[in-house]
Each structure stands twice: as structure tokens, then as C-alpha cells.
Amino acid sequence: MKFVNVNDIDSYKDKKVTIKGWVYNSRSSGKIGFLMLRDGFGIIQCIVEKNKLGDESFSLFKTLTQESSIKVKGLVVKNERALGGFEILVDSFEIYQLSKDYPITPKEHGIDYLMNNRHLWLRSKKQHAILKIRHRIIKSVRDFFDNNNFTLVDTPIFTPNAAEGTSTLFETDYFDEKAYLCQTGQLYGEASALAFGRHYNFGPCFRAEKSKTRRHLTEFWMVEPEIAFCDINENMKWAENLLVYIVNEVLINNRDELKIIERDISKLQEINGPFPRLSYTECIELLKKGNYDIKWGDDFGSPEETYISSKYKKPVIVYGFPSKIKAFYMKRDPENEKVVLGMDILAPEGYGEIIGGSEREVDISVLLDRIKEEGLSRKDYEWFLDLRKYGSVPHSGFGMGIERVVAWICGLSHIRETIPFARTMTRLNP
RNA sequence: UCCGGUAUAGCUCAGUUGGUUAGAGCAGCGGACUGUUAAUCCGCGUGUCCCAAGUUCGAGUCUUGGUACCGGAGCCA
Numbered sequence: 001m002k003f004v005n006v007n008d009i010d011s012y013k014d015k016k017v018t019i020k021g022w023v024y025n026s027r028s029s030g031k032i033g034f035l036m037l038r039d040g041f042g043i044i045q046c047i048v049e050k051n052k053l054g055d056e057s058f059s060l061f062k063t064l065t066q067e068s069s070i071k072v073k074g075l076v077v078k079n080e081r082a083l084g085g086f087e088i089l090v091d092s093f094e095i096y097q098l099s100k101d102y103p104i105t106p107k108e109h110g111i112d113y114l115m116n117n118r119h120l121w122l123r124s125k126k127q128h129a130i131l132k133i134r135h136r137i138i139k140s141v142r143d144f145f146d147n148n149n150f151t152l153v154d155t156p157i158f159t160p161n162a163a164e165g166t167s168t169l170f171e172t173d174y175f176d177e178k179a180y181l182c183q184t185g186q187l188y189g190e191a192s193a194l195a196f197g198r199h200y201n202f203g204p205c206f207r208a209e210k211s212k213t214r215r216h217l218t219e220f221w222m223v224e225p226e227i228a229f230c231d232i233n234e235n236m237k238w239a240e241n242l243l244v245y246i247v248n249e250v251l252i253n254n255r256d257e258l259k260i261i262e263r264d265i266s267k268l269q270e271i272n273g274p275f276p277r278l279s280y281t282e283c284i285e286l287l288k289k290g291n292y293d294i295k296w297g298d299d300f301g302s303p304e305e306t307y308i309s310s311k312y313k314k315p316v317i318v319y320g321f322p323s324k325i326k327a328f329y330m331k332r333d334p335e336n337e338k339v340v341l342g343m344d345i346l347a348p349e350g351y352g353e354i355i356g357g358s359e360r361e362v363d364i365s366v367l368l369d370r371i372k373e374e375g376l377s378r379k380d381y382e383w384f385l386d387l388r389k390y391g392s393v394p395h396s397g398f399g400m401g402i403e404r405v406v407a408w409i410c411g412l413s414h415i416r417e418t419i420p421f422a423r424t425m426t427r428l429n430p
Numbered sequence: 431u432c433c434g435g436u437a438u439a440g441c442u443c444a445g446u447u448g449g450u451u452a453g454a455g456c457a458g459c460g461g462a463c464u465g466u467u468a469a470u471c472c473g474c475g476u477g478u479c480c481c482a483a484g485u486u487c488g489a490g491u492c493u494u495g496g497u498a499c500c501g502g503a504g505c506c507a
Contacts, residue, residue, distance in 0.1 A: 025468075032464035049464070066457090081465065100458095101440070106468045107456045108442050112499055168505075184507090209505055210431065222507060301504075344507095353507060401507030426499075 001073055006042030009086050012076045019044065019088065022123070023068045023099070025106060026061075033061050035090070036083075037072060038123065045087040046072055053090065061093070066105070067123070069096035111414075118421055119430045129257035130417055133250055134406045138202075140249035141223050141402075144242050145200045150225060153192040155185025155201040161380035168209045170218075181206035184399060187329070187384050189226035190360060193395050194387055200225040210425055214414040215302070215352060217403060219423040226397035232331075232341040232359040235396035236317050239345055239355050240273050242400070243315055247271040250409055263411045267349065270313045279320040280339065283308055299325045302352055309346040315354070319343040328370035330358040343398070351408040357398020364388040 021039030033048035050058040074090040169180040185201040192199035202223040330340035342358035406418035416422040
């Protein structure tokens, strides 16, 4: 008898199969029982009839508890009354293990309780769907870059120095030396871009920010392309194409999951290029008109970001930020020294910044000045400065926070559900 | 770090102006039921009322301090 996964069940109509999985829910009605079986690929209803299985087997069925692991053999039949259109008429079943007092019942639970039971919460329909979408997003990111001749080059997690300020680094003891967990792979990405032309890295980043918001994790995943011979405008185009590609892939491949999480798909269907582009200065004007107390030179807070993005249905590209509020490696605009050739992309529906990028500064003396201004040590950046000595070229890149993209595409109110095991200021377990 | 809120059964919560024996639903256990969709119906049990101190004849309820968590701000992807 063939062992099949629930997502393939429609090709086994009127055939006998074996399914292995876990009891999602079960109801019994005297002589007939309904067992919702979850196998990681889907959920299917199994019909257990007393007359067919016999008294002994039927009373064993009634002992099955939520999340007990079992193996079921039976006939696949089409039935409109079953969720998914198919069900299994059970011939026999075997128990791997009876689960006892499973903590997550089909009723409501508080978020802290659920996060404490995250290792089990992953089995729930909605969480399962979110992580399937996360997987699709990551896959489409890789496909996008792979299809466009980028090379994946992994950047280190232990680093001796900071890319953008030291206050938010996690410090570790590295054989009696200080090492930090990476905040970004960007500086290494620049080295790689000059070796491979088109580079991307994708991995975890760590920030010791004491942030308690729906948008922050201390450990999050970021994808960072870095492209040689690329200016800020081409950089924006790459970012725009990437986002359009991801949203489209999710729409094509994850209809079921989007339905489970009750995402308004029409909002995602509006995501296509080109995205609106606003200069920082235009944003300040827009905010002033909206009665925000802000002046040129101030950074946006999240209410400001939400206000700007609420004017559009698509992601908004904001460019031309004051150099003072941006990282040292961003190139100054030759036409206006006060601003940098940097850009942020704000997701719609109030999700805020999902991408930050720039054309990189190539003038070594400007870099040295900026490193000094930021209070960084030149010694730590010698290798980085080498990149400006040996065949320096215009180049650009950006970083995209995977969890923020997942939160936006899934329409979630909090980023903590977008990663399997969230790390926040107040959570290190499980 | 700052501002606001919450903490009562395994879980989600109610608990009046302080009043003597602290409740409900769900989960669990027992029973009924051959088409259920968070099945339904009947029966059963459950407490360090977050911790410490205080006010009071009397504190789940009021006060102070602490702890944990939630929401927001700043910082950022």
C-alpha cells in the first residue's frame, strides 16, 4: 500500500493509501468518528466507522488525543463535505505515540503562552502557513539572484569591527579577544562584488538594540546584493524588480497559505513596477503638509514612514537622505554634498522600511573623514579601504530584511511570527 | 531606556462601593450519539488570586516596592 503525503492525495482517488501524521482534531459520534490528520504537507479528514473497524479498534480510536502520532491505512474518496474535497475511509490505523495534555488547544491563547510553546505552535495551521510563505519568499529571493547571474558568497558572522556604529553590537569572547556578531555582511559584500561582479549574501544579522516594537528582532535574516558598475538608479531598479518578483511568486505558489492566514490578496496584486520615487526633501514637504513637526535633516520615525507609505498602494522608494543620518559608506551626491545617494523602500500598509541601500562611497579621503567622524578605528577598515585602492569602481547594493517582507506579504501585525524561533529583547527561549 | 497597560484554574477570561464559601468557557476524565467542520448534549475535578511589605475588624479588590509580560516611542532591516 502506497505511503503518500496529503498534498498529493488528489492523485490517489479511489486508491488505498497509507498516511503518517499527527491528530489535528478528532470528533466521535457513537459509531462514526472524524479524524483530522496532519502530516506536515496538509490536513485530511479520515472517517473511522465502528462497523468497519470493530469494537476494539473503534474504542482505541476514541483514545486518540490531539497531536498523537499515527499511521492510517484506507481508501481515498472524493467527498464535498470534507475540507479539501477528499477524505480517507479508514481500514486500520496504528499508534506511534499517544500525546498527553498537548498545551495548544483549538481555543484562544495569549501571545506569551504561544511564544513559550513556539516549538509546538509551529504545528498550528496559521503558523505553518506563514512559515511556508517565508520559505517561498526566501526561495524566490535566491532564484531571482541566481537567475540574474549573481553569485552567493557567504559573509562572516564573527566580525572584528562595526559597519555602522558600535552601540548595537553583540559582543562575544573570541579567545581572549573581542569579537562581534555581524550586523550586516555589506562590507564583505563589497569585496565580493569586486571579485564576482554581482554578489549576494543571505544570512542572520544581530543587533543588540533595545527595541520593543512589532518591527524588531535581535536576530533577523537579511539578503544583501552588491553590484559592481552599478549606480543608485540601477540599484533602485534591482530592488524594485526583486520585490515584484517575490510578491508574484508568492501569489502563484501560496494561494492556500494566503487563504489560511486570511490575507487580502488584492493588496498584493497591486504590487508591480515602477514604484513611486520620492526624494527625502519631497517627503519632508509632504510631512509638513500632513502637520508633522519635522524639519530638513531629521530622520523619519515610524509614524512618518507610515504616513508617507499610506499615500501609495505600492512600495515607495525614498532617496537623497541627509548624509548626517546615514552610514559612513554611502556616497555623497556630487550635485549636493549634503545628501547621500542612498535609498530606502517603505512597504505599503504601514509596514515601514523593508529595504535600505545606496551607491557606495569610493573616494578614499571622504571615507577616511567619515570613519573618523563616526568615531570608528581606521585600523579595522584597512582591508575595506584596499577595495578603493585596487581597481575601485562605482558600485551599489542594498539590504532587505526577510522578516519584514514576510510580515508585509502575510499582513501580520507583528514580526515575531515571521521567523521560526524569534529572538527579541525579552525572548531567548525556546 | 522612556511612557502606558496587564498579572485570578492547565489555557482564555469574569470577579460590583474592600465582606466571610473566588466563578465561566475550553482542555482533561466518564457517558450518549453514523456526516462532524473550534461538533453537540449530560455528569465530574481544578486555585501560592505574580512576589514582598503595608492600610484595615476584614484585601483577588486599596497603597508602596519588585518581577514578568503586552502595547507604543527612540534606534533600525
